[in-house]
Amino acid sequence: MSGAARPGQAMLPERPAPRRLATAWASARQRQDSALGLLAMLLLLGVVLTVASPYFLTTTNLLNIGRGIAIVGIVAVGETIVIISGGFDLSVGSTMAAAGMAAGYLVTQDVPIGVAFAVALAVGLVVGLVNGAIISRARINPLIATLATLAIVRGLSYVISGGKEIVVQNEAFLALGTGDLLGIPYIVIVLVATFLVFAWAMPRTSFGRYAYAIGSSARAAQRAGVPVARWQIAFYSTCGVLASVAGLVFVARTGNAQPSAALGIELDVITAVILGGTSLNGGRGRLSGTFIGLLLLGVVNNGLVLVGVPAFWQQVVKGAILLLAVLYDELRRHRADEA
Amino acid sequence: MTLDPTGTPAPLLELAGVSKSFGPVVALDRVDLRIGAAEAVGLIGDNGAGKSTLVKILSGLFPPSTGSIRFDGADVSFSTPLDARAAGIEMIYQDLALCGDLDVAANVFLGRERKRAYGPFRLLDRSGMREAARAVMRDLGTDVGPDRLVAALSGGERQLVAVARALQFQPRLLLLDEPTAALSSEKIRVLLRLIEQLKARGVSILLISHRFTDILHVCDRVVVVRQGRIAGELAPHALPPERTMAAMHALMTGDQLVPSA
Numbered sequence: 001m002s003g004a005a006r007p008g009q010a011m012l013p014e015r016p017a018p019r020r021l022a023t024a025w026a027s028a029r030q031r032q033d034s035a036l037g038l039l040a041m042l043l044l045l046g047v048v049l050t051v052a053s054p055y056f057l058t059t060t061n062l063l064n065i066g067r068g069i070a071i072v073g074i075v076a077v078g079e080t081i082v083i084i085s086g087g088f089d090l091s092v093g094s095t096m097a098a099a100g101m102a103a104g105y106l107v108t109q110d111v112p113i114g115v116a117f118a119v120a121l122a123v124g125l126v127v128g129l130v131n132g133a134i135i136s137r138a139r140i141n142p143l144i145a146t147l148a149t150l151a152i153v154r155g156l157s158y159v160i161s162g163g164k165e166i167v168v169q170n171e172a173f174l175a176l177g178t179g180d181l182l183g184i185p186y187i188v189i190v191l192v193a194t195f196l197v198f199a200w201a202m203p204r205t206s207f208g209r210y211a212y213a214i215g216s217s218a219r220a221a222q223r224a225g226v227p228v229a230r231w232q233i234a235f236y237s238t239c240g241v242l243a244s245v246a247g248l249v250f251v252a253r254t255g256n257a258q259p260s261a262a263l264g265i266e267l268d269v270i271t272a273v274i275l276g277g278t279s280l281n282g283g284r285g286r287l288s289g290t291f292i293g294l295l296l297l298g299v300v301n302n303g304l305v306l307v308g309v310p311a312f313w314q315q316v317v318k319g320a321i322l323l324l325a326v327l328y329d330e331l332r333r334h335r336a337d338e339a
Numbered sequence: 340m341t342l343d344p345t346g347t348p349a350p351l352l353e354l355a356g357v358s359k360s361f362g363p364v365v366a367l368d369r370v371d372l373r374i375g376a377a378e379a380v381g382l383i384g385d386n387g388a389g390k391s392t393l394v395k396i397l398s399g400l401f402p403p404s405t406g407s408i409r410f411d412g413a414d415v416s417f418s419t420p421l422d423a424r425a426a427g428i429e430m431i432y433q434d435l436a437l438c439g440d441l442d443v444a445a446n447v448f449l450g451r452e453r454k455r456a457y458g459p460f461r462l463l464d465r466s467g468m469r470e471a472a473r474a475v476m477r478d479l480g481t482d483v484g485p486d487r488l489v490a491a492l493s494g495g496e497r498q499l500v501a502v503a504r505a506l507q508f509q510p511r512l513l514l515l516d517e518p519t520a521a522l523s524s525e526k527i528r529v530l531l532r533l534i535e536q537l538k539a540r541g542v543s544i545l546l547i548s549h550r551f552t553d554i555l556h557v558c559d560r561v562v563v564v565r566q567g568r569i570a571g572e573l574a575p576h577a578l579p580p581e582r583t584m585a586a587m588h589a590l591m592t593g594d595q596l597v598p599s600a
Contacts, residue, residue, distance in 0.1 A: 204462045206452060209441075213449055216440035223400070223436040224450035224504075225421035283440030 035277060038292045045299055053306040059183075061302065066188040069298035071096075071253070072268045073191045073291070074246040077198050078239030080273050080290045082142075085235045086215035086282030087135060090146040091127060092269060093262040094153035095240055096247035099123045101157050103173070103248055104166040104257025113172050121244045127153055128240025132233030150266075157259035165258040168251055177252030187249050194242065199287040211235055215282025271322040272297050279329055297321070349412060351376045351543050352397075352512055357406030359392050366392040368567040369406070374512065379534065379544035381554035381575075384564035385591055390547050393564070394514050397545070398430040399423030411511065421450060427511035431518055435501040439490030444472035446489050447504045475503045479533070495526050502533065512543040519553055531556050551584050563590035 049056040075092045082089045099120040106116035127149060134145045168174065179186050202208030210231045213221040222228045251257045276293030278285025300321065304314050350373035359367040367389045374380050384390045396403050399417035408415050410426055417423040420430070437446050445468075453464040453471075472485040476499065483496050492500065498518070505513055515534070519527040527550075534544055534557045548554050554561055555575045561583075563570045571590040575583045588594075 204465070205460075206454075206463065209445060209452060209463060213438045213441055213445070216438035217436070220436040220438050221449065223398075223420055223430070223432060225399075225419055225424055226450045227419070283438070 035286065035289045035292060038276065038289065038296060042292060042296050042299065045296070045303065049299065049303045049306065052303075056303070056306055061306075063183075063185060063188070065295075065298045065302050066191070067185055067253070068301065069294050070185075070187040070191040071246045071249050071262070072265060072272060072297070073294045074194050074249065075239075075243050075265065075269045076272045076290050076294055077194050077287060078242035079269050080276070080278050080285055080287055081198065081202075081211055082235050082239045083273055083278050083280065084215045084282060084285045085211040085232060086218060087232065087235060088142040088146060089131060089236060089239050090143065090266050091131060091149040091153055092239065092243040092246075093265040094150045094157070095124050095127045095243035096250055096265065097257075097259055097261040097263075098127070098153050098157045099244035099247035100251040100257040100261055101161055101166065101259060104168050104251050105161075107168060107170040107173055108166055113170060116173075117248060120248055121241050124240035124242070124244030124247070125237055126240070127243075128237035129233060131240065132236030135236065136229035136232035154259070161259045163259060165256045167256045173252055174255060175252075177249065177255070187253065190245070190249060194245070195287055195291050199291075202287060207231075207234065212283055215284075217283075267318060267322065268297065271318055271325065274329060275321060275325040277329075279333065280326065281333065293325075350374055350409075351378075351411060353409040355407050355409070357393075357396065357403045357408065359389075359396060359401075360404050365567055367396075367403070370564075370567075370569055372562060372569065374543050374545060376511075376543055377538055377541045378560065379538050379546060379558045381558035381561040382545055382547045382564065383549070383551070383554060383561060383587060383591060384570075388564045388591070389567040390564055391516065392567075394430070394516055394545070394547060397423065397428060397512075397514055399428075424451065424508060427509070428514065429505035429508060429510035429512070430514040431501050431505055431516065433517040433520055435497055437489050437497055437500055440488065442486050442488055443476065443483060443492075443500055443503075444469045444485035446500050447472040447475065447485075447507050449504070451508065471507065472503065475507050476500075478506070479503055495522065498522065498526070498530065502530075506537075510542055512545065513537060514545045514547075516547045517549065518546070519548060519550060527553065551587055554587075555580055555583060561587060563587060565591060565593055 046056075055061050075096070079089055079092060102123050103116040103120035106119055107113055131142075131146055131149055134140050134149075135142045176186050176190075181189060202211070210221065210226055213224075213226060214228055214231060218228050247262070250261055254261075272294040273285070273290050274280065274293070275296060276286070276289030276291070278289060297318070300317065301314060304317060309317075352372070352374040354370055354372040357367060357370045357372075358365065370389070370393065372380075372393075382390055382393070395401055396408075396417075399420040399422050402416060402418060408417075410428070415422075415426055417426070417428075423430070438449065441449070444465075448468045448471075453468050454461045455464040455467070456462075469485040476483055476485070479499050479502060481496065481499050483492065483499065489497060489500060513534075518530055522530060531553060534546065538544055538557070544557070546554060546558060558575060561573045561575055563572070570593065573583060573586055573590070577583075578586070
């Protein structure tokens, strides 16, 4: 097509170059601003805590922060993917407990640790498959569906264990929680590796592309021929398996598997994800943002302890942070809609 | 182009006895429809007459209850939109069916991403898709970049992205569902001109529109559906426009019988 026959030309509003630049800048900001703001907040908080406490900026303390956020962080990777895809998963804490119980039970029965871990991952996979299937096929609201599986999975962990905890003495298992490689705890390595793998995959694979597409508009994705239900099941399954990994890390850290493990961990996980700029409405979010949100949450927790804030207040602070993060997300969305 | 025994070109698309029921509701009742190569056919009818059911069957969203579809000389049955798209049927939806949080290139290739092998992985060919999207957008006469987020585009620009998505895959038949509903009159003219150019390139068109004038402008033939059936057919250029419009209206509402034009 050429010359006079250039359709569409008239469809474009004639727009002077500076305006176009401004739009490009706005769209770049729209993608990045929350991460940059958070990073600034993190640095500021770091400076304040360094001044407030001589212990903050020590290797021991920083590694403690790393260990403290590892479990929440591994789950947050899966939760980020599910929320980007327009879903929600409340059942992660229950899945962690169930997977930990499965592995704990098997190793005390002298089952090889590899098999025990595989079974634990399978537990998360099954919970994820069930979540994904109910939400995508039966079209149940994800909040309700995963609230139900939260209760069911947690309840089954109690039923099967009789409510008793299992003390794990398998050395390889415990080494995962206490060992380190060149001074870096294994669980921090697992955390960082999980983030790196998925942060690398999201922009480069159909998995990532369709998470954003389905979260943005499941209807549009369906009409373009994306098998939406199948991908939703894949996202929930991934989240379930990552919850299992976190459940294993939990047992390795504490040395015992409990049916009440990770009770209420959803609060921390979802706070990190939303704080990191992932939109509750789906379609928008980044794992890098979640990682910064996670660090911020870890540093806040650590700081509260260092400056001697009573433990009960920490819960209040976390809830307040979640509320602020959601308010900010809402504000940003309105701004984007007006633009 | 294949010829049938009588020597006339076989139609590109041929529906025979296509019906669709949703429970007790008969949305389409034994519909026969032919669309020739490079022919533009208008489809009109009241809300609920069966237009969108017909289009959804053709675009692979759901299969017909009974009846057969022949496309390009072969019996086809589409169970997903990808089947229809693979056969060469592209659809432009009224709401455009774009993902606002994805950029232009991702929308153009949505559902049919190009992949490249990197060792054991088959990864998205992002630079290839970006360049191809840039080229097809330029072909449509716009310099909207492939990295722009669709949510940040104007209505007209989004329409172009939806058209680009259809054109990127060289369709044989393009289905357009109320494409002008959300456009200004100036943009409607541009879109209609684009449809004519596609027709000149050999693409068949099925245009659904409430606007009789759009249909008169670009269509060789108008099919009227009423209550799930084909109520009649008109050749818009055979009669003066006012009489064609009156005839279309009569067929749509069933007010009076109109002799075939």
